[in-house]
Amino acid sequence: MVNIKDIAKQAGMSPSTVSRVVNGKKYVNSEKRALILKLIEETDYVPDKAARSMVLRRTYTVGIVIPDTFNMFQRQLFSIIEHQLESFGYHTLFFFVKSEGASEDECLNRLKGEKLDGVIMMHEIRNPRFYEYLIRVGLPAVLATFDHEGSDIPSIHVNEEQGAFDAVLHLVNLGHKKMNIISGSASSFGRQRTEGYFRALETAGIERDESRLILTKSYTAEAGMYGMRDMLLRNPDFTAVFAVTDELAIGAIRVLEDEGFRVPEDISVIGFDDIDISSYIVPRLTTIRQPLADMGERTATLSHTHAQMHNQGKRS
Amino acid sequence: MVNIKDIAKQAGMSPSTVSRVVNGKKYVNSEKRALILKLIEETDYVPDKAARSMVLRRTYTVGIVIPDTFNMFQRQLFSIIEHQLESFGYHTLFFFVKSEGASEDECLNRLKGEKLDGVIMMHEIRNPRFYEYLIRVGLPAVLATFDHEGSDIPSIHVNEEQGAFDAVLHLVNLGHKKMNIISGSASSFGRQRTEGYFRALETAGIERDESRLILTKSYTAEAGMYGMRDMLLRNPDFTAVFAVTDELAIGAIRVLEDEGFRVPEDISVIGFDDIDISSYIVPRLTTIRQPLADMGERTATLSHTHAQMHNQGKRS
DNA sequence: CTGAAAGCGCTTACAG
DNA sequence: CTGAAAGCGCTTACAG
Known part of the structure; x- marks a missing residue:
């Protein structure tokens, strides 16, 4: 691997000058610059990132902490964030945190060893030390x-509770008095959407019935299948279902159809997120839209702004 | 941020000793070790990764190059690879390459700046310089x-051509004489699966008919919808369709159902990949399975083995 | 078992 | 406009 000294030697100049050329600084004789550029081209030289970030004391890298079981919504969101971050000149480093084991702690440790310019959390870490660390440093x-x-x-984030409230109330106003819900308690969005569901029913004067609530461990299509099977056993007297994510809804619909129900003729199903795939499944899934692109861009921009403030004074 | 000198100072020892403790070397007085460990714990010290990889001349990191529009199959594959790599002690650095622009070149440049232990290509880079570089260094x-x-x-990879051949021949043997295909030419797997399709028909003595082939730009559900609409206009005389990816199949089925066809009663649809979602869509999609877990583990293991060979001699 | 010293590859004041 | 020098935070022979 060729380094800055090699280039300097070949050019008959000092590493300082090569560095200036590489970093596009002014005050370099244009003939020398041309020669160095040619040498860089020929030798395929790229500055070592580790050495660079060592002296710069920063990496121009933003970390994204995300569950390794990220769903479609999260996948689309991080794509947008990554693009946007790139346009601001940052690289992105992904931390996929596993659900089992000490993955959160490992993630925190890796985080400490990097000199990140910022971090975007798309995973709801439980360990309070994680947040403490972010704040402390x-x-x-x-x-x-x-x-x-x-x-x-x-x-x-959107107002999860209100979104769920609106959707459920809408269905109620359409005449659905017996509406069940498939949700999860692992994430706050799950709990909040559940609250919105209950508040809507309350507003409509429908009695609260805990047996209409099925809680699943995760928010995947598979969980939706389990949830719906459970529901058909526990409380099959319903005409509509609110699944708190689209993926739960997809699984739920699958089971309903397998059991001979027609969707939406016999049972209405409503999801939440508006992931791309939802318009491809048959029957079309009704869903609550999250403003994905807007959220992604805001997140990236916010992260960028913070990083800039945090790093001011470190520059030349 | 606390560094190794701070710890050394607080412990009244040299950085050398602290380094030995951090790296679990032998030959450290156990009382001193205990004190240092305590200090590390208290101060939240984690060695700077950049400094470390600078002197070690390696990063214990493997890069994964993947299209930023990765599909479900690729997503599941990289998850498995990442897990496996982690169990070997590597971190993973993702390079999402965009379809437009000079993204491949940028990716190559970033690659050069990192001291990766290895790289796994899940994206079929076209630029031959990319491969030349990998080989040269x-x-x-x-x-x-x-x-x-x-x-x-x-x-x-699996034998794409043979997989497609077997599946298509199977359908033909079931009585389908008029079978169309939705494929893409962007990736070699698309071309190879198409070849398998044609060979199967030939084997069955069915005349080659180019009008049965619809080529799409990508392999997504959306592309599958466009492809099927096109097909219904160009050559609607078919009883079966081979979509070269599950996602293409999902889009195709959607259009077929919208147009009033029943799947699989009127039209049989077969996909390729066996992604998780395929069993959740209604109707169930018939598909050709790729041995995902096995492929992921082999890839990671192979990468690990190579990296080890490449780095032997660099260790202490 | 331990520490001083050198060095990894860069950048950036500083002094011409 | 340019180069010698110092320093970023670490590890590892080397010499005790």
Whole structure:
């Protein structure tokens, strides 16, 4: 691997000059610049990132912490964030945190070893030490799709409770009095959407019935199948179902159809997220839209702004 | 941020000793070790990754190059690879390459700046300079799900042509004489699966009919919808369709049902990949299975083995 | 068992 | 406009 000294030697100049050319600084004789550029081209030289970030004391890299079982919504969201971040000149480093084991702690440790310019949390970490760390070292952080009580880490998310409330109330107004719900308690969005569901029913004067609530461990299509099977056993007297994610809804519909129900003729199903795939499944899934692109761009921009503030003074 | 000198100072020892403790070397007085460990714990010290990889001349990191529009199959595959790599002690760095622009070149440049232990290509890069570079610098590389003619970079993939051949022949033997195909030409797997389709028909003595082939730009559900609409206009005289990916099949089925066809009663649809979602769509999609877990583990193991060989001699 | 010293590859004041 | 020098945070022979 060729390094800056090699280039300098070949050019008959000092590493300082090569560095200036590489970094596009002014005050370099244009003939020398041309020669160095030619040498760089020929030798395929690229500055070593580790050495560079060592002296610069930063990496121009933003970390994204995301569950390794990320769903379609999260996948689309991080894509947008990554693009946007790139346009701001950052690279992205993904931390996929596993659900089992000490993965959160490992993730935190890796985070500490990197000199990140910022971090975007798309995973609702439970370990409070994680947030404490972010705050203590002043690492610019943004929480995407959830917030963290008690700290003032900025977060970007929709009003989950209100979204669910509106959707459920709409169905009720359409005449559905017996509406079940498939939800999960692992994430705050699941709990909040459930609250919205209950509030809507209450508003409509429908008695609260806990047997209409099925809680699943995750928010996948598979969980939706289990959830719906459970529901058909526990409380099959319903005409509509609110699945708190599109993927839960997809699984639920599958089981309903297998059992001979027609959707939406016999049973209405409504989801939440508006992931791409939802318009491809048959029958079409009704869903609550999250403003994906907008959320992604805001997250990236916020992260960028924070990182800039945090790094001001470190520059030349 | 606390560094190794801070710890050394607080402990009243040299950085050398602290380093030995951090790296679990022998020959450290156990009381001193205990004190240092305590200090590390208290101060939240984690060695700076950049400094470390600078002197070690390696990063214990494997890069994964993947299209930013990765499909479900690729998503499941990289998850498995990442897990496996982690169990070998590697971190994973993702390079999402965009379809437009000079993204491949940028990706190559970033690659050069990192001291990766290896790279796994899940994206079929076109630029031959990319492969030349990998070979020239001896960066251990593995191609996942495709291969590269003319070089001996190891690759892991199924026999695409044969898989398609078997599936199509099976349908023909079931009585389907009029079978169309939706494919793409962007990736070699698309071309190979198409070849398998044609060979199967030939084997069955069915005349080659190019009008039964619809080529799409990508392999997504959306492309599948466009493809099927096109097909219904161009050559609607068919009883079966081979979509070369599950996602194409999902889009195709959607259009067929919208147009009043029943699947599979009126039209049989077969996909390829066996992604998780395929069993959740209604009707169930018939598909050709790729041995996902096996492929992922082989890829990671191969990458690990190469990296080890490549790095032998660099260790202490 | 331990520490001083050198060096990994870069950048950036500083002094011409 | 240019180069010698210092320093980023670490690890590892080397010499005790």
